Amino acid sequence: MKFAYKFSNLLGAVYRRGNLNFSKDGNTVISPVGNRVSVFDLKNNKSETLPFSTSKNITCVGVSPDGNLAILVDEDGAALLISLVSRAVLHHFHFHKPVHSVSFSPDGRKFVVTKENVALMYHAPGKTREFNAFMLDKSYYGPYDETTCIDWTDDSKCFVVGSKDMTTWVFGTKRWANLVYYCLGGHKNAIVGCFFEQDSLDLYTVSQDGALCVWECDTELDGLLPEKPREAPLQETGEEEEEEEEGAEGQPRAEVIRGKSDGNRQQQGSRNVCYKRLGKYFFNKEGDFNDLTAAAFHKKTHLLVTGFASGIFHLHELPEFNLIHSLSISDQRISSIAINCTGDWIGFGCSGMGQLLVWEWQSESYVFKQQGHFNNMAALAYSPDGQYIATGGDDGKVKVWNTTSGLCFVTFLEHTSSVTSVTFSPRGFVIVSASLDGSVRAFDLHRYRNFRTFTSPRPAQFSCLAVDCSGELITAGAQDSFDIFIWSMQTGRLLEVLAGHEGPVSSLSFNPMRSVLASCSWDRTVKLWDMMDSWQTKETLRLTADGLAVTYRPDGQELAVATLDGEISFWNPQTASQTGSIVGRHDLQMGRKETDKITAKQAAKGKSFTSLCYSADGQCVLAGGQSKFVCIYSIKEQILVKKFEISCNLSLDAMEEYLDRRKMTEFGSLALLDEGVGDGETMAVSLPGVRKGDMSSRHFKPEIRVSSLHFSPTGRSWAATSTEGLLIYSLDGGLVFDPFDLDLDVTPTSVRRQLHQAAWAVAIVLAFRLNERALTREVLEAVPYDQVEVVCSSLPDLYVEKLLGFVAAELESSNHLQFYLTWAQRLLIFHGQKLKVSCEWNIYTIRYAEALSKQRGLKRAASEAASDDERSEVSDLMSEPSLEETDMLS
Incomplete structure (x- = not known):
């Protein structure tokens, strides 16, 4: 079995905090989700989570005008420069302070970052071939409080910055003779947005108290005059020191522009740019x-x-x-x-x-x-065909996600309390969920409705759920009455109440081959119940600690149990004997919480696995629990095969192994103190064993953990519900950027240059060497219709197969159907013989498919045939392919 599972997608969360961005074509939304970024294609109804993450939650995202680059900045000011085309990280940078906003200039040559009360203008990467992607150009000082928003003029000559000190500052990207900076007031609260009018210096400013100011400028954009060269620098001694600070790490010194709110500078002999307020409007006149x-x-x-x-x-x-x-x-x-x-x-x-x-x-x-789910996710289940995932959360919702598109297409809201378990029926048309509200509900995926509700005679909080292999029996375990309830799916009636456990029932699992139910409880036992024999206890398995999770192997011949002492034990359900055990306590590697007074090593001794599932082939077991790690164990060798770190987000609690020494004082850790507590008061520290934090505290950091795991029936992927959301790990993740015969001269600029020179064949070859799908589509659709035949005849043989594959993929989604059919026809006419040679390997697959189609017809003939001779002939024809054909197929 392969274990090269890689992060594929993040479901269950679509937006956390930060700013949204649209792509260049306007059909895609770029949304920050925790410390990752998700891209939602609105046209094709798909979502994708980019395969990189920051160290903390992302607070702002800046996208370049051409849509190729993006800058991600987290809470601490650590930035990533990423390529949205190749899905790769190009550069790391740290601003050392929290950043409020990032904005590229419309021409793509500069970008401005605002932090604290300063605006920093950098040269945008990609325009020149330089190693350092973040080259500081100018520093703008003006506001007295934190900056909040940025906007640019259409010609990139000026930008405006809003601040919490109720002022708005207009700065020039150069020292214009009639505009270096300009300060605007007129508001009584923090500025939320400031916007330039199209092709103008006119401004709109919006404040937090619901006021809009309209500003008119007496100068057009063309009226900005270049400043005359000066003999002596304008900066004073203090400003030169600022330059040295900003020009650290070997960068050249940046120019510093300091503004004063009591006046605007101008040169002698030039008229300064002036603003006039045309009107002031209010949004909340009615007080609504x-x-x-x-x-x-x-x-x-x-x-x-x-x-x-x-x-x-x-x-x-x-x-x-x-x-x-x-x-x-x-x-x-x-x-x-x-x-x-x-x-x-x-x-x-x-x-x-x-x-x-x-x-x-x-x-x-x-x-x-x-x-997404408002609170934490608690349970998940794959459909039998692996196309859908059902999740249940603490918000009482049951959501169904499409694994192909990554989007939720139905939400069930009938539960009034936390959903603790969800599962699909064997046929995949029904979802069953258990909740702490005392009900088990069945949902129809055809009509999207709750068609069955199962309840107990006395109110009980259901903590686990299982459906038998026929889909007829629904079982749920209670955590307060210690009983197991059995209902009929057809009638909805309660059939039996199984009593025998002396503690809360933590997990249930049906044998996939027989109607035998395994129940795991905190009373240190696993009981096997025979559904066909008067609901009697068949066997009782004694555990070394409280049972937390139980699951059957797909063939039903083995049972895996996770216990509170961090062990996973394996049992033979036929003989009720233990066949092996794995001590996984040390593999969890639990991090240290900020409020812990013991080390992470000591805290890990009390951790355990809370979720188990077998792989599709039954050779391995996947385990997760109160940790950021998910472990895959080999059952035969009883060793750890691979460990996955599901998150590196330091904004979550219990992520770091050691405490941050900068937070340690002579009185203890600063994390134990609430920032909002007044003098003489102390913060109430949560009691030991509290799992979800003290909601009454002013600052709450969610703790990283894995609440549920499930392998896809195909074995190609597995999913985990965690504090971050629903994480999908897959073997099918392909490379987005896979260049072919790439060298320094193969760039998008050179491809478009050949396109403008009408060198169609050369442009197509260069586009395939760069191997960017969007660029290849642009080049191909730029070829005139009457030139398709000429280009196909002059195309090198090496690129014929690549072009044919690209055309075949575009035929499924493109609107230019006749255009791409023409390409396919011309390619087959000119290169048909060579393509035939390369496709001969496929002839055995075609023969095998033809033999299978004949086999189905022969089965019908065999049922109607009467004589033994005819049946023997049919059986000969229905035999498997020859050894030679099998070798060719493999």
């Missing part, structure tokens, strides 16, 4: 709305979108401030707003509910609406 939390402006359509803490958003047309419409999308705070390039779609992110919505304002309809 509270704080304004997010804003976005589309320059071409003059559309202003504002979001409020109550979940309401407004659409206004500027500068007249005409209300188009307002709508409430939730009762939670709107954290981020983004508008796509055409101005048709508006993206909303709500961090409180974990919602991501894309709204088409003209038709007033949802384009995309996804929401």
Whole structure:
């Protein structure tokens, strides 16, 4: 069995915090999810999580105008420069302070980062071939408080920065003669958004108290005059020291521009740029709305979108401030707003509910609406065909996810308390879930409704669930009455109550081949119940510690049990004898929580596995629990085969093995002190054994853990529900960027240069050498229709098969059907003989498929044949392929 499982996708969470971005074409939303970034393709209805992560939660994302690069910055100011084309990390950088916003200039040559009260302008990477991707150009000082937002003029000559000190600052990317900086006031609260008008220096500023100011500039963009060269530098001694600080790590010194709010500098003989306020408008005249939390402006359509803490958003047309419409999308705070390039779609992110919505304002309809579990995920199950995953969470919701698209397509809201277990029926059309609200519910995946509700005579909190191989018996274990309840799926009636356990029932599992139920309990026993023999106890297996999880091997010949002492024991259910055990306590490697007073090594002694599942072939077992690691063990050798670290997010608790010495004082760890507690008060430390933190504390860090595991029936992937979300690890992850015969001169610029020179064949060859799908499509669709035949005839043989494969893939999704059919026809006409030689290996596969089709027809003939001679002939024809054919197929 292969163990090269790699992270494939993150489901169950679509947005956490940070700013949303649309792609260049406007069909894709880029959303930060914890310390990862997810990309949602709205056109093809698919989602993808990029295969890299930051060390802490991402707070802001900046995307370049061409859509090829992005900058991710986490809570501490650590930044990653990534390529959205090749899905690779290009550069690491650290700003050493929390960053509030990142924005590229429209021409893509600069980008501005705001941290604390300073705006730093860097040269954008990729324009020149330099090793250091982050070259500081200028530092702009002006605001007295933290900066909040950035916007650029269309020609990239100026940018504007909003601040919490209620001022807005306009800076020039160069020292223009009539504009170095300009300070605007007029607000009574922090600035949420500041936006330039299209092709103008006119401004709109929006503040947190719901006020909009319209500013008119007396100078056009073309009226900015270059500054005359000066003999002496303007910086004073103190500013030169600033330059030395900013120009560390071998970088050249950057220019420092300091602004003063009491006046704007100008050179002699030139008239300074001047702003005048044309109007001031208020969003909350009626008092219906509270704080304004997010804003976005589309320059071409003059559309202003504002979001409020109550979940309401407004659409206004500027500068007249005409209300188009307002709508409430939730009762939670709107954290981020983004508008796509055409101005048709508006993206909303709500961090409180974990919602991501894309709204088409003209038709007033949802384009995309996804929401993860509000609280932690508790359980998951794969469908029998591996196409769907059902998850249950502490918010009482049952969600069904499509593993191909990565999106949730149905949510069931009938449960009123935490869902503890979910499972599919053997045929895959029914989902059964158990909850702490005292009910077990069955949901129909055809009609999307709850068609059965199973309850107990006395209210009980169900902690586990199992469905037998026929799908007729539903069993659930209670954690308060210690009983196991059995219902009939057909009638919904309670058939039997199994009593015998002396502690809470923690796990149930049915034998896949027989109607034998295994129940695991805290009373240190596993009981085997025969469903066909009067519900009697068949065997009782004695454990060394409290049982936490039990599961059958896919063939039903072995039983695995995880116990509280960190061991996994294996049993033969036929003889009730133990066949082996694995001590996995030391493989968990639990991190040290900030409030722990013991070391991580000592804390790991009390940890255990809480979830188990067998691999599809039954040779290995997958185990996870109160740790960031998931372990795969070989059952035969009883050794650890591989260990997966599901998260490296330091924003979660219990991630680091050692305490941070910077947080240690003579009075103890600073993590034990609540920042919001006044003088003379202390924070109440959570009691030992509390699993989900003290919700009454002002600062709560969720703890990393794995609550449920499940292998796909195909064996190609497995899924884990954790604090981060639903993580999918797969063997089928292919490379996105796989260049062929690449050298230094093969770049997108050189490909497009050949395209402009009408060298179609050369451009196609260069595009395939670079092997970027979007670029290849651009080159291919740029070839004139009457030149297709000429290009196909002059194409080198090495690229014919690549081009034919690309055309075949595009035929399934492209709208240019006739165009690509022409390509396929011309390629087969000119290169048919050579392609025939390369395809001869496939002839045996075709013969095998033909033999299988004949086999089905012969089966029908065998049932109708009467004579023994005819049956012997049929059996000869139904024999397996020859040894030669089998070798060729393998």
